[in-house]
Structures are given as structure tokens and as C-alpha cells.
Amino acid sequence: MSMISTVEDLIWGKVDETEYLRKVVEDDNVDLDALSQKVRSIQSDLHIQLRKGVEENYPKLLEQVGAIETLDRVQSGFNEEMRMVDDKAKQVKHFFAQSYDHLRSDCDAMENLVLFSRVISDTLRCQELIRIWEKEERDMLTKAECANELKALCLENTIFASVPWINNGFLKKVTVICAQTSSEAVEELKQSLSTLNVSHVNTCLKAFSYLFDHDGCTKELRAIMDESLQSIDLLFMNLLSAKTSDGVSRQLSRIGNNLHTYLERFHVLGAENALYFSNKVATILRNRMPVETEYMMRLVQTVSKCLLPHAEAIVKPIRDALGPLKTAILSQSLARLFELVNDTFSQEDLKGPVIVEKLNGAIKSEINSFSWDNELQKQVEGNVAKTLQIIAAKIEEQIIVNPEVLRLSGRVSKAQAANYQLLSVAYAFRKQWPLYSDCIRAFIDPQLRLIVDTMKETIILVLDSMHEEDLNRELQQSPCSLYMGELCDHLKVFRTHINHIEPLAESLETLPNFINFIIEQFLLNSTLTTTFAPLVRTRLVKDFGALCKMLQSLNCNSSKFLNNRNLLSQLLNSEEIDYNYDVKQIPCWFITQLGIRIANLQLPYESADWTRKEYINWFNSQVDLDRMQFLLNVVKIYENSGKAKNEKVERLKDFIVTTIATLNAP
Known part of the structure; x- marks a missing residue:
């Protein structure tokens, strides 16, 4: 534009x-000319419009002249009144300003009078408090209240220092009073603590609350406790420097008595202060007492005994500080036991019972020596396991394990007797300390298995000779077959050895399992004979009776098969099988193999084209479920052969299937 x-x-x-x-x-x-021309044109238009407007509105303007003059007069009157109001307001302002100045002056004077009155009143109160404080019959709490109030009044009235007669009269005395009261309160608290006067201690503590703030009170109380801590520290230093046993005993007695006394005293001051003292004592214990001192157990016993009457939360730091000392004591105890074990087993002339009595007595003595601390005693009992580990290691070092020693001959050799004695020693420790004897058990069981396994090999070998005898003829002037006579002779030798091996004779697992194994091997071989005629079964029953009689002489009452010998004997001589037997008491495979023989089925090992020895070796390595699965296959081979159905075979198969289902059940 x-x-x-x-x-x-x-x-x-x-x-x-x-x-x-x-x-x-x-x-x-x-274009300035054009611009000027435009301005003149607009000016001319405005003049024309103005004249036109005046001409049109002139009559109306004349009518408004009177009204305007009236308004002018009213405005003049209003202005005059406003001027008068302004003058009056200025007069009022001046009056109020003067009145305010007078009032302020009066207030200042009154304030000074009140201040003066308060100063005089506080001065008189101070003088009265000083007189009360100076009375001879005053008690500590009253003195503390007076000192506290005096101190508060002096702090509140800072003007006291600028008033000569007050400053010189009693202001300086207030400082002395406060200091003296604080000193007396501390001394009275010490005396109250020494006599364990709880009510007086509480009074002194309340006085402390008047005399000190929280930090100041804590500082004073800890100063009192620090004096006692210095005394305790000195006692520990004296203990370290003691040269004689009597001197050590005296210092230990003092430590115990003083520590107990101080704990009782400072418990009255509250848990926080008692815990402070306990922490400091714990620090002294850690810093002063080396772990290798010979009287360490007596020190720990003394300190532990004096802690018993006190709250565990308070004395816990001290108990924790005793931890390294207790660990050292446990190490010393274990070292003594190790040394005794090494010394005992190095003496070749000591017999087993002497070794057991000597070491068991030492172990019990070590445990009983810590009867004053249940926790420490339990930890010492933990040393028993470590000691038994050393004993087991020592016994294992001395036991001789080679084929010559393991062979069970008619007489017990010197090496075997030594081995058996060591096993009996280990077993005695196992019986004495059943909770800690896992290491002994881990050592004994393999040794017993070695002995038993050696005998098992002999039993398998002798029972195999059963098949070389003619069992289908009656015995002549003999209660049993030749192989059974030989087996009983071996078992008599084994019995002789058992009598020297206490852990085997008293075993509730190894010996019963061994007897079960013998009976199991006899039953297995009995059902694998070439013929199973009535005369053979009769002879086998006699052999089984001789075997059981021999096994009974081993004095084992927990053999499952031996306890069911009568039922097994009846089964062995039966021509028919009922199959309603408890397979938990009678071997299920024995019932099955008897059923196979009675049903005139193929011998199990022949069905697999094995030799008898191969079958027996396989059989001994399997569990009942696998054995029954194999025997089921023997029955199936007969069924698949196309032969006529046999009721005996059907009943046998039903028994096998039912038994397998039972064995598979969870």
C-alpha cells in the first residue's frame, strides 16, 4: 500500500x-507533491464536514449551555468541600502522628520497666537459688535443679554481664556452682554404681539430665565407663605378665569378678551404655589376648561364666570377641587328640581294648572339659569326627590287604588277627560315637565286603561241585552230601574268623546278607541239577538242613531266608506248588524255577544256550525283575514249541506275570 x-x-x-x-x-x-495535495484535499473535506455538523447541531448546543453552567457551579462547590475535607484529614493525620509518638515513647518506657522488673525478679531468683544450693541438707537432685535454673536464667538475661553489681555479686559464682554440681553429680553416680543403689543411680541420672544436654550426658557417662575399662585393660596386661600359675589364677579371678561387677553396674545406666562398655571390653580382648597362651581355656571359661547372668543382647560383643579364642581352644584340643592318636598307634605292643579305652577316655575327657559352655562343647564334639577320621586313617595304614591275608584257612594267621583287631577297634569307636562315625563306617564296610566276597567265591566254587555228585542215590552213613560237608567245613573256618571280627559278628546287614546269599546260591544250584527226582529232592532237603544248622551257629537272627528255612525246605521237597506264597519272604525266582522243574520244562540256562556257570554268573548280577522276565521267556519258549497245553505251565505263567506286575508297581 x-x-x-x-x-x-x-x-x-x-x-x-x-x-x-x-x-x-x-x-x-x-511523491511529496501528490502527498501534499492529498493532505490538502482531506483538510478541505474535513472543514466542509465540520461546518456542516456545526450548522446541524447549533440549536442543540445552545440548549446545553445552561446545563453546562449549572454543572460548572456544582463542580466548583464540590471542589471546595473536598478541599475542606483534605484540610481536616491533614489535621487528623497530624494528631494521630503525635499520639503515636507519645504512645511509642510510653511503650518503650513500659518495656524498659518490664525488662528491669524481670531482671530484678531473675536476680532475686538467682540469689534465692544460690541460698538453696548452699544449704547443707540439700540433695543432689535439688542442687542440679538449682544449677540448671541458674544457668538458664543467666543465659536468658545477657544483661547480667553488663550490670556491675550483678556481675560482681553472683554471676561468677554461678559458673562455679554449675561446675561443682556437675563434679559432685559424677562422684555421687560413681558411688551409687559401686553400691548398686539403683534408686540413687536413677536420681543421679535425672540430675545429669538437668546439668548436661544429651551429648554432654553421654560424654560424662562414657568417661565413667572408660575409667573402668582402663582397670579391665590393666588386669589383662597383668595377666599377660603373670609368671606363675597362682599369679594367673589371681588375675583370672580378678578379671571375672570385676567384669561381672562392671556389667551389673553399667546395666543400671541403660542398655545403650552397657552395650558401649561391652563393645570396649570386646576390643580389649581382641587387642590384648594372644590365641596361643596356655591358660586360654581358663580365661574363656572365666569370662563366659561371668557373662551368663547378663542379657545376651548386651554381652554379645564380648561373646563374639571370645570366638577366635574359642577357635584356638578347639584347635588346641584337636591337636592334643591328634597327638594322642599318633602316639597310641605308634606303640605296637598295645592291644585293641587298651587302644579303645585310652582314646575313648581322652575324647570324653576333652568333651567334659568344656561342660561349662554348651555351644563350645557342641563344637568340641565336632572334633570327635575329625579325630575318628585320623583313627580310621591310622587303622587303614596298618591293615594288610593281600590275597594271602584274605584267604580264610583253618587257623587265624598273625596278620589276620592283627587286621581283625584293628577292625574291632574301629568298630568299637563306631559304636561309642555313632553320630560322628561315618568315616569309620566308610572304612569298615569295604573291609568286611572284601572278607565276605572272598568267602562268597569259595561258596560258589563248592556249590558248583554239587553237580558233580550223584545225588540220585541215598546217603550212606553220612548226614549230608560230600559237597555240603566241604561247605560246612569252610563255614566252620569262616565262623572261627567271624569270632575275631566283632563288626562282622554283630552286623545287622553284612552277615545277614551273606547268609541270605549262601542260602540263595544253594537254592539256585538245587533247581539247576540234572535230575529233579524225588530222591534228589530228599537228599537236597537233608543238605539244606545241614546247611541251615551250620548257619545257625553263626548266631545271626536277622537273616530272612534262614528264618524261613522250614518253608523253603517244604517247597524244595514238594511235588506240587500252590503259588500262594509271600514273595517278600520266599524268593519269587525260587518258586518259579521249582515250577519249571516240576513242569519238566527246559532248564533256564539251556534255553539261552548258556552253561550253568554262565547262567549263575548272570543270575547273581541281576535283580528279581530281570530274573523273572528271563524265566517268563523260558515258559514262552515252551508255549511256542507247539506242545500240548499244560495246566502246570499255565499256573506257572500266571504266577510269573502277577509277580512281574507286583515288582513293577511303585
Whole structure:
């Protein structure tokens, strides 16, 4: 838009004048003549419009002249009244300003009077408190209250220091009173603690609350405890420097008595202060007492005993500080036991019972020596397991294990007797310390298995000779077959050895399992004989009776098969099988193999093209489930052979299937 076209907007105030003129000056292309012509044209139009407006509104203007004159008179009157009001307001302002100044002056005077009155009142109160404090019959709590109030009044009235007669009269005395009261309160608290006068201690503590703030009170109480801690520290130093046993005993007694006394005293001061004292004592214990002193157990016993009457939460730091000392004691105890074990087993002339009695007595003595501390005693009992480990290692070192020693001959050799004695020694420790004898058990069981396994090999070999005898003829002047006589001779030798091996003779697992194994091997071989005629079964029953009689002499009452010998004997001599037997008491495979023989089926090992020895070796390595699965296959081979159905075979198969299902059941 050009400058000429916007000049009318400038006249009517729609455009800023300064901005418009600035643009006119800056615009080099503006036509000033045209602009002037436009301004004159607008001015002419305005004059015309103004004259026209005046001519049209003149009558109305004349009518308003009177009203305007009236309004002018009213305004003049109003202005006069406002001037008078202003003058009056100025007068009131001046009056109030003067009154305020007078009032302020009076208030300052009254404030000074009140201050003076309070100072005089506080001064009189201070003098009265001093007189009360100086009375001879005053108690500590009253003195503390007086000192506290005096101190508060002096702090509140800082003007006291600027008033000569107050400053010189009693202000300096207040400082002395506060200091003296604090000192007396500390001394009285010490005396009250020494006599364990709880009510007086509480009074002193209340006095402390008047005399000190919380930090100051804590500082004073800890200063009192620090004096006692210095005494305790000195006792420990004296203990370290003691040269004689009597001197050590005296110092230990003093430590125990003083520590107990101080714990009782400072418990009265509250749990926080008692715990502070306990922590400091624990620090002294850690710093002063080396772990290698010979009287360490007596020290721990003394300190532990004096801690018993006190709350565990308070004395726990001291108990914790005793931890390294207790560990050292346990190490010393274990070292003594190790040394005794090494010394005992190095003496070749000692017999087994002497070794057991000597070491068991030492172990019990070590445990009993810690009866004063249940926790420590339990930890000492833990040393029993470590001691038994050393004993087991020593026994294992001395036991001789080679084929010559393991062979069970008619007489017990010297090496075997030594081995058996060592096993009996180990077993005696196992019986004496059943909770800690896992290491002994882990050593004994393999040794017993070696002995028993050696005998098992002999039994398998002798029973195999059963098949070389003619069992289908009656015995002549002999209660049993030759192989059974030989087996009983071996068992008599074994019995002789058992009598020297206490852990085997008293075993509730190894010996019963061994007897079960013998009976199992006899029953297995009995059902694998070439013929199974009635005469053979009769002879086998006699052999089984001789075997059981021999096994009974081993004095084992927990053999499952031996306890069911009568039922087994009846089964062995039966021509028919009922199959309603408890397979938990009678071997299920024995019933099955008897059924196979009675039903005239193929021998189990023949069905697999094995030799008898191969079958027996396989049989001994399997569990009942695998054995029954194999025997089921023997029956199936018969069924698949196309032969006529046999009721005995059907009943046998039903028994096998039912038994397998039972064995598979969870």
C-alpha cells in the first residue's frame, strides 16, 4: 500500500505517526507533491464536514449551555468541600502522628520497666537459688535443679554481664556452682554404681539430665565407663605378665569378678551404655589376648561364666570377641587328640581294648572339659569326627590287604588277627560315637565286603561241585552230601574268623546278607541239577538242613531266608506248588524255577544256550525283575514249541506275570 493511500489512516489515528513519518523519510520514491495535495484535499473535506455538523447541531448546543453552567457551579462547590475535607484529614493525620509518638515513647518506657522488673525478679531468683544450693541438707537432685535454673536464667538475661553489681555479686559464682554440681553429680553416680543403689543411680541420672544436654550426658557417662575399662585393660596386661600359675589364677579371678561387677553396674545406666562398655571390653580382648597362651581355656571359661547372668543382647560383643579364642581352644584340643592318636598307634605292643579305652577316655575327657559352655562343647564334639577320621586313617595304614591275608584257612594267621583287631577297634569307636562315625563306617564296610566276597567265591566254587555228585542215590552213613560237608567245613573256618571280627559278628546287614546269599546260591544250584527226582529232592532237603544248622551257629537272627528255612525246605521237597506264597519272604525266582522243574520244562540256562556257570554268573548280577522276565521267556519258549497245553505251565505263567506286575508297581 502506498504512502498517499494510507495518509487518511494516519489522520484518523489508525497508523502510528512516528512509524509513518519514518517510512516517508526512508521512501525515496514517494511523491511529496501528490502527498501534499492529498493532505490538502482531506483538510478541505474535513472543514466542509465540520461546518456542516456545526450548522446541524447549533440549536442543540445552545440548549446545553445552561446545563453546562449549572454543572460548572456544582463542580466548583464540590471542589471546595473536598478541599475542606483534605484540610481536616491533614489535621487528623497530624494528631494521630503525635499520639503515636507519645504512645511509642510510653511503650518503650513500659518495656524498659518490664525488662528491669524481670531482671530484678531473675536476680532475686538467682540469689534465692544460690541460698538453696548452699544449704547443707540439700540433695543432689535439688542442687542440679538449682544449677540448671541458674544457668538458664543467666543465659536468658545477657544483661547480667553488663550490670556491675550483678556481675560482681553472683554471676561468677554461678559458673562455679554449675561446675561443682556437675563434679559432685559424677562422684555421687560413681558411688551409687559401686553400691548398686539403683534408686540413687536413677536420681543421679535425672540430675545429669538437668546439668548436661544429651551429648554432654553421654560424654560424662562414657568417661565413667572408660575409667573402668582402663582397670579391665590393666588386669589383662597383668595377666599377660603373670609368671606363675597362682599369679594367673589371681588375675583370672580378678578379671571375672570385676567384669561381672562392671556389667551389673553399667546395666543400671541403660542398655545403650552397657552395650558401649561391652563393645570396649570386646576390643580389649581382641587387642590384648594372644590365641596361643596356655591358660586360654581358663580365661574363656572365666569370662563366659561371668557373662551368663547378663542379657545376651548386651554381652554379645564380648561373646563374639571370645570366638577366635574359642577357635584356638578347639584347635588346641584337636591337636592334643591328634597327638594322642599318633602316639597310641605308634606303640605296637598295645592291644585293641587298651587302644579303645585310652582314646575313648581322652575324647570324653576333652568333651567334659568344656561342660561349662554348651555351644563350645557342641563344637568340641565336632572334633570327635575329625579325630575318628585320623583313627580310621591310622587303622587303614596298618591293615594288610593281600590275597594271602584274605584267604580264610583253618587257623587265624598273625596278620589276620592283627587286621581283625584293628577292625574291632574301629568298630568299637563306631559304636561309642555313632553320630560322628561315618568315616569309620566308610572304612569298615569295604573291609568286611572284601572278607565276605572272598568267602562268597569259595561258596560258589563248592556249590558248583554239587553237580558233580550223584545225588540220585541215598546217603550212606553220612548226614549230608560230600559237597555240603566241604561247605560246612569252610563255614566252620569262616565262623572261627567271624569270632575275631566283632563288626562282622554283630552286623545287622553284612552277615545277614551273606547268609541270605549262601542260602540263595544253594537254592539256585538245587533247581539247576540234572535230575529233579524225588530222591534228589530228599537228599537236597537233608543238605539244606545241614546247611541251615551250620548257619545257625553263626548266631545271626536277622537273616530272612534262614528264618524261613522250614518253608523253603517244604517247597524244595514238594511235588506240587500252590503259588500262594509271600514273595517278600520266599524268593519269587525260587518258586518259579521249582515250577519249571516240576513242569519238566527246559532248564533256564539251556534255553539261552548258556552253561550253568554262565547262567549263575548272570543270575547273581541281576535283580528279581530281570530274573523273572528271563524265566517268563523260558515258559514262552515252551508255549511256542507247539506242545500240548499244560495246566502246570499255565499256573506257572500266571504266577510269573502277577509277580512281574507286583515288582513293577511303585
